[in-house]
Amino acid sequence: MLSEIITPDLFAAAVRLATPIALTAVGASICERSGVVNIALEGLMLVGAFGGTIVALLTGSVWLGVAAAVLASLLFASLHAVASINLRSDQVVSGTAINILAIGVTGFLIEMIFGRPGNVGLSDNIMAEQVVGHPVRIVTTIQPVFDFPVGGTGALAVIWRWVDTIFFSYTPIVYVGIFLAVFLTWALFKTRWGLRLRALGEHPRAADTVGIHVLRGRWVAVLISGAMAGLAGANLSLEQVGGFSDSMTNGRGFIALAANIAGRWIPGGGYIASLLFGFVDALQLKLQLFSDVINIPPQFFLMLPYVLTVVVLAGVVGRAVAPAAVGKPYKERG
Amino acid sequence: MADNGSNRKDPKSRHDLADRLSPEDREKRALRDKASIDRVLRILTPFASVAIAMMIGSLFILASGHSPALAFSALFQGAFGSQRAIGETLLRSTPLILTGLALAYGFRSGLFNIGAEGQLYLGGLAAAFVGVLVGGLPWFIAVPTILLSAFAAGAAWAFIPGLMKARIGANEVITTMMFSYIGRYLVSYLIYGPLSDKSGIPQTAQLPPNSILPRLNTLLPFLQPTRAHTGILIAIVVAVVVWLVLKYTTLGYEARAVGFNPLASQAGGISVSSTIIKSLCISGGLAGLAGAVEVMGVYGRLFDTFSSGFGFTGIAVALLAKNNPIGVVAAAILFGALSAGAGTMQLEANVSQKVIAIIQAIIIFLVAAETIVTWLVDRSRKKKAVAPVAV
Numbered sequence: 229m230l231s232e233i234i235t236p237d238l239f240a241a242a243v244r245l246a247t248p249i250a251l252t253a254v255g256a257s258i259c260e261r262s263g264v265v266n267i268a269l270e271g272l273m274l275v276g277a278f279g280g281t282i283v284a285l286l287t288g289s290v291w292l293g294v295a296a297a298v299l300a301s302l303l304f305a306s307l308h309a310v311a312s313i314n315l316r317s318d319q320v321v322s323g324t325a326i327n328i329l330a331i332g333v334t335g336f337l338i339e340m341i342f343g344r345p346g347n348v349g350l351s352d353n354i355m356a357e358q359v360v361g362h363p364v365r366i367v368t369t370i371q372p373v374f375d376f377p378v379g380g381t382g383a384l385a386v387i388w389r390w391v392d393t394i395f396f397s398y399t400p401i402v403y404v405g406i407f408l409a410v411f412l413t414w415a416l417f418k419t420r421w422g423l424r425l426r427a428l429g430e431h432p433r434a435a436d437t438v439g440i441h442v443l444r445g446r447w448v449a450v451l452i453s454g455a456m457a458g459l460a461g462a463n464l465s466l467e468q469v470g471g472f473s474d475s476m477t478n479g480r481g482f483i484a485l486a487a488n489i490a491g492r493w494i495p496g497g498g499y500i501a502s503l504l505f506g507f508v509d510a511l512q513l514k515l516q517l518f519s520d521v522i523n524i525p526p527q528f529f530l531m532l533p534y535v536l537t538v539v540v541l542a543g544v545v546g547r548a549v550a551p552a553a554v555g556k557p558y559k560e561r562g
Numbered sequence: 563m564a565d566n567g568s569n570r571k572d573p574k575s576r577h578d579l580a581d582r583l584s585p586e587d588r589e590k591r592a593l594r595d596k597a598s599i600d601r602v603l604r605i606l607t608p609f610a611s612v613a614i615a616m617m618i619g620s621l622f623i624l625a626s627g628h629s630p631a632l633a634f635s636a637l638f639q640g641a642f643g644s645q646r647a648i649g650e651t652l653l654r655s656t657p658l659i660l661t662g663l664a665l666a667y668g669f670r671s672g673l674f675n676i677g678a679e680g681q682l683y684l685g686g687l688a689a690a691f692v693g694v695l696v697g698g699l700p701w702f703i704a705v706p707t708i709l710l711s712a713f714a715a716g717a718a719w720a721f722i723p724g725l726m727k728a729r730i731g732a733n734e735v736i737t738t739m740m741f742s743y744i745g746r747y748l749v750s751y752l753i754y755g756p757l758s759d760k761s762g763i764p765q766t767a768q769l770p771p772n773s774i775l776p777r778l779n780t781l782l783p784f785l786q787p788t789r790a791h792t793g794i795l796i797a798i799v800v801a802v803v804v805w806l807v808l809k810y811t812t813l814g815y816e817a818r819a820v821g822f823n824p825l826a827s828q829a830g831g832i833s834v835s836s837t838i839i840k841s842l843c844i845s846g847g848l849a850g851l852a853g854a855v856e857v858m859g860v861y862g863r864l865f866d867t868f869s870s871g872f873g874f875t876g877i878a879v880a881l882l883a884k885n886n887p888i889g890v891v892a893a894a895i896l897f898g899a900l901s902a903g904a905g906t907m908q909l910e911a912n913v914s915q916k917v918i919a920i921i922q923a924i925i926i927f928l929v930a931a932e933t934i935v936t937w938l939v940d941r942s943r944k945k946k947a948v949a950p951v952a953v
Contacts, residue, residue: 267735307927317930320674320735324877325926332919333622339914340626482739489733527751534743538722541732 233518236393238510243394243402244468245513246506248273248460248477251405252484253491253498254412255456261416261493262449263429263553267323268308269457270481271330276301276461278334281348281472282341284367290466293367294401297462298455304330305454313446316557327481335474349471369470370399399467401459408456409499416495425449429551432558442558457481479534486537490544493551501540508536608882608889611928612896619921623913633911640906641899647906649778649788653860655891655898656790657682657869659797660852661876662883662890663804664716664845669885670808671841672821677723677738678849679873680745681716685850687749688715689773689857690766690864691757697770704772709796709854716850717843719745724842728835734842742873750866757864765865775859793855798891800851805887817841849873870901878922881929897922 252269259266266272279300284293304326311322339345350367374396378389416422425445427435432442460480465472483505484498491497512529515522620630641651661678668675675681692711696704723737750764759767775792779785808814819827820837828834852872857864875897882896883889900922904915 311927311931315931317927321877321881321930322927324674324676325923325930327923328874328878328919328926329923332916332921332923335916336622336626336914336920339916345914345916479739479743482736485733486736486740489736525751525755527747527754531744531747534740534747537740538726538737538744541737542726542730 233511233514236390238514239507240393240397241510241513242503242507243398244506245509246502246504247402247405248464248468249480249484249487249505250409250499250502251401251456251460251463252453252481253487253502254405254409254495255453255460256485256488257491257493257495257498258412258416258425258456259449259453260488260554261429261551262425262446263432263551263556263558264309264312264446264450265319265323265555266305266308266450266453267320267485268304268326268330268481269323269453269484270477270479271323271327272301272304272308272454272457273461273464273477273481274327274330274334274475275304276458277465277469277476278337278461278472279458280462281350281465282337284350284466285348288367290367290370293466294370294459294462297465298458301458301461302451302454305450305457308454309447309450312557313443313450316559319555319557331475334472338472338474345474347471347473350466370401370467372397372399373403399463401463401467404459405463406499408459409496412452413494413496426551428558429553432553432556436558436561442560446558460484483533483537486541489550490540492544492549504540505533505536509533608884608893608929611882611925614928615921615924618924619917622917622920623911626913628911628913633907633913633917636910636913637900637903637907639910640903642903643906645786646788647902649786649790650902651895651899652778652790652794653788653898654901655895656793656797656859657852657856657872658875658879658894658897659794659801659891660855661849661872662879662894663801663887664848664852664873665876665880666883666885666887666890667804667808667817667841667848668845669880670821671817671837671845672824673727673838673842673845674735675720675738675842675845675849676735676877677720677740677742677745677873678845678852678876679869679871680738680742681719681846681849682853682856682869682873683742683745683749684719684853685712685716685847686853686857686864686868687752687757688712688850689854690769693769693773693858694767697773699772701772705775705858708773708858709851712850712854713847714850716853717847719850720842720846721839724839724846727842728838738842749864753864753866759863763865766863769858769862773858774862775855789860791855791859793859796851796855797894800848801887801891804848808887813840817844849876852876875901875922878926881926884929 252273256266256269276297280293280297283296284290287293308322308326311317311325312319335345338348342348350369376392376396378392379385416425424435424440427440428442428445428449435445436442461477464476469476484502487501487505488498490501491499509532512532516526516529519526616634620634623630623633640647642648661682664678664681665675688711689708692708693704696707699707719741720738723732723734723741726732726737727734753766754764757766759765775796777787778790778792778794779787781792808818816827816832816837817840819830819832820834820841824834827837853869856868856872861868879890879893879897883893900918904918907913908915
């Protein structure tokens with residue numbers, strides 16, 4: 229049975245399932261490094277998934293869908309930026325408001341556009357024609373980038389199948405996510421921009437004194453985290469699920485915050501921590517297939533990612549040090 | 563520049579007076595003015611927030627091609643239009659008072675118990691389980707026993723996040739949220755499995771009559787029969803108790819002190835970590851009570867979707883009430899009314915109930931960003947100010 233569980237598919241599924249969490253965690257580390265807590269990521273991912281699905285359906289282009297996902301998320305991220313940076317609201321409370329707003333607005337718009345609540349599949353065209361006055365196109369989910377031949381027998385062919393599945397079986401946003409994790413880690417620690425950004429989260433007053441624009445820098449960071457959460461939403465709706473359903477993000481935004489902490493506020497670290505969550509999720513899905521052999525109720529499998537989050541936090545948090553000024557609004561000297 | 567002195571009517575002498583003031587006095591006066599403006603704002607912002615949120619909600623209703631006037635009048639009818647409607651509002655306010663108190667107690671202690679929904683489920687679970695066990699006892703023993711066990715269950719569900727916060731500083735927003743998901747799945751497992759009433763429907767057994775909270779109209783026979791139950795009275799009593807605890811007990815004093823300034827509290831001899839644990843457990847217990855009154859008052863049993871997000875609405879309730887336990891009762895009735903009227907609004911004005919979530923989010927947003935208002939005041943003031951005050 230073990231050989232049926234430990235397959236290349238399991239690892240590929242881990243990476244796929246980790247991607248929305250990982251993208252969001254990378255954004256979260258940029259945001260928190262600048263001194264802004266972004267609890268709104270859950271909601272930003274949700275509006276991303278929603279915007280992506282709707283625009284893909286209306287235009288027939290999944291790529292416009294991806295762009296719309298990022299834009300929708302950026303729009304909501306701006307709300308968080310205005311509230312937490314300019315208006316100096318409590319950042320956690322503002323984030324919570326945006327999470328609730330995201331659920332409300334997406335649900336409301338679904339009923340407005342489709343005349344009914346519930347799920348929207350990518351190839352769905354129920355009633356939308358009359359309601360929007362715009363034909364809905366049949367769209368398929370985004371396909372994997374590579375399609376190498378994997379036939380043949382023998383040891384080499386088996387190794388190639390493992391390699392192909394684990395490294396070359398993914399959809400574009402998965403690769404974009406890996407690239408962004410590496411790029412943003414480099415940018416945060418090896419560029420002037422990164423140094424300044426980190427200064428904002430450690431000692432904004434000092435940064436301000438030497439002429440760094442604290443508020444502007446934090447805005448950029450919040451927008452980056454919004455764009456990342458939007459991409460995560462696009463990955464979820466346009467690459468994985470193939471549509472939108474109410475509250476489909478299911479706590480991934482919060483898990484991403486935990487992954488960011490486990491990754492010690494390093495974008496790449498958050499990515500790697502997310503892989504752990506992806507793996508546990510992939511494993512629990514796989515184990516559910518063997519429910520007749522392993523007699524454990526499915527609810528316990530479904531709990532696993534959340535239990536893991538708590539365990540990881542319990543193990544890591546004491547030793548990981550958050551940016552000193554995270555969560556504290558800053559008033560520029562003027 | 564505002565002036566509360568006796569020279570209000572004479573602008574010239576007022577001006578002279580301002581000129582004669584030393585810089586220190588002027589600064590003191592400015593601070594006092596600001597304090598009094600702040601006090602007024604603190605009372606006004608919740609009302610303004612609700613009004614602005616309703617207006618933005620209207621825009622959504624307009625955008626969907628419906629009439630906001632029709633929608634809101636249907637909403638009002640559905641919430642207060644008849645005794646039945648008022649009963650429905652009270653019914654929905656009951657758990658919101660308790661989750662609002664849960665969040666408010668947390669906020670007062672500097673804790674954001676975003677996972678109240680999970681603690682509510684655990685409270686409901688305890689009520690459904692213990693309620694059957696104690697059904698043979700007289701109601702005045704059964705009901706308190708059930709409530710206490712629900713409080714304990716909710717508190718237990720908040721204990722580990724509290725411990726993690728106190729010992730290693732793990733963010734309670736993440737941990738209570740995770741426990742909320744875990745709790746939902748645990749309850750789901752139990753009602754499909756060991757606690758199922760074996761009817762094929764995933765639910766627990768019906769509570770015996772002694773474990774049920776009677777309807778309000780059985781207690782007060784002059785009322786028409788509605789679904790409102792005596793849980794509302796329990797919730798109000800709990801609100802008063804929470805108010806008293808916060809105001810007059812050492813427990814409440816320590817909670818407020820830690821919420822206000824943990825470092826100073828520690829220096830003053832309060833154990834911050836044990837206060838954090840106690841506060842989060844009390845918050846969880848209050849959320850657990852909310853689950854219990856739903857099970858004991860509305861459904862008589864527990865099933866998967868028995869809460870319509872009361873734990874999350876509790877956040878809005880607490881914030882709107884500025885974490886004042888008595889204000890929580892009023893805010894809960896407002897949100898209860900919105901929730902009760904939403905159905906009528908959907909039926910009669912064809913407007914999606916989701917607009918309520920939007921309004922709720924905007925209220926939270928505005929209450930949190932009360933600086934919007936103070937910022938506007940500050941700005942108009944800066945323009946008039948003569949000399950900049952050194953920071």
